[in-house]
Amino acid sequence: MRASRLVSLLLLLQTKGRMTAQALADELEVSVRTIYRDVESLHAAGVPLYGDAGPGGGYQLLDGYRTRLTGLTEQEAESLFLAGLPGPAADLGLGAAVSAAHLKLMAALPSPMRDRAARMATRFHLDAPAWYYDPERSPFLELVADAVWQARLLEVSYRRWQAPEEVTRVLRPLGLVLKAGRWYLVALGSTRISTYRVTQIQAARVLDDTFDRPADFDLAAHWAAALEDFQSRQHTGTAVLRLSPRGLESFSSNVLPVVARAAEESAVPDGGWTRVTIPIESVGHAAGMLLRMGAEVEVLEPLELRERVSSVVRELSALYAPGGATGVC
Known part of the structure; x- marks a missing residue:
């Protein structure tokens, strides 16, 4: 673990230039004291690393020094193949560059590591667009x-x-x-x-x-x-609901994560059902969202939202009552 951290510290200084001990500690998620010890170890190993004190100070590699550390662990090689998103890269005009980099990386890896990395592409696929939405294209x-x-x-x-x-x-x-x-x-x-x-x-x-x-x-x-x-600006009000056991189970799949979290945090038992308080954008938006859940949810507050849902339910009842339909099958 320490050897890996020393390599990471060296590569950070190589890619980012001068960095303070605190910045290095934050990047590597260790204490500043640990960074001091690591820097001493690099000095002892002959790495041309020097530090300056003061507000503009920090650690820096001697100008022109480049490490020749090019080895990848098996997990690092696998993660590189998993991280590539060929679709977005092609959208940005980088499709050919990504393909070329992929081939060069494959050629540079030892045979056992190459096989493990190649398996990533056959067993994991990242699809960025959400369900029911096609990826957007822009000529610009x-x-x-x-x-x-x-x-x-x-x-x-x-x-x-x-x-x-x-x-x-x-x-x-x-x-x-x-x-x-x-x-x-x-x-x-x-x-x-x-x-x-x-x-x-x-x-x-x-x-x-x-x-x-x-x-x-x-x-x-x-x-x-x-x-x-x-x-925070999108949700300007709140609503109090009662959810049936089935409604509580399916609630998170019908709302945004922030609404689902609010429901979970505010949930209290209420006669076999569950009472929750959630943020809402508007009465109209909330009514459409809650009507999708049918009889598994009851609106308690605000009164305007309860009346809006009730009004829609009455209109639907009239539409589907015997003799109420206007269409011809």
Whole structure:
């Protein structure tokens, strides 16, 4: 384990440059004291590693030093084949590069490891799009990806849901995110960082001007925070429900994870059923969601939601009552 950590520490410094002991400790999930001991061990092994004190200090490898550590463990080789997503790579125009890298990696591996890694492709398949949704295609995805990679300004004509529906903007593209088969562009506009659905881009042009990315911008962290903020703004009210045993069992498959978690955390027994409190977007949206569960759920609060569900049930009853149907079979 320690030998593996020393290799990881060395590769981190090689790829990221100067890093503080605290940053290395965070990356490797160990204490700062452990990093100090590891650095001493690397020094003793002849690795040209030096450190500077002070606010701008940290550990750094001597300029020009490159490790020749190229070995892969069996699990590392297998994970590389599992991590490849050929569909999204092809969408970004990298399909040929991924195939070439795959072949080179296979050729470089020893025979036993090659066999184990190849099995990954035959036994595991990653399908990014959600059920009932086809992956979205955009004629501008490769162009947008190129602007992201080259850090060039991007002029887009974008269609949105609010007025004015079509706007033209010059963006600083910071990253692309694939979520459930849909590509999203995270970009800095004139004042703030926003998210744009790539299929809603009606026209795009990469400009000659480059831009400096915010030094502290972390795409994964930004996306996680944006999702959390979206969900908190999306649910503006609450509802109190009673769920039958069958309704409780199937509830999580009919709602978003955040709603399912709220139901689980608030559940209390109620006469053989279970009473829960959940967040809702709106009365209309909640009514449609709960009606899918039929008689396995009863709305207690708010009164407006209870009346909306009751109204729909009465309309359905009238429609399906004898003589109530208007169609001809």
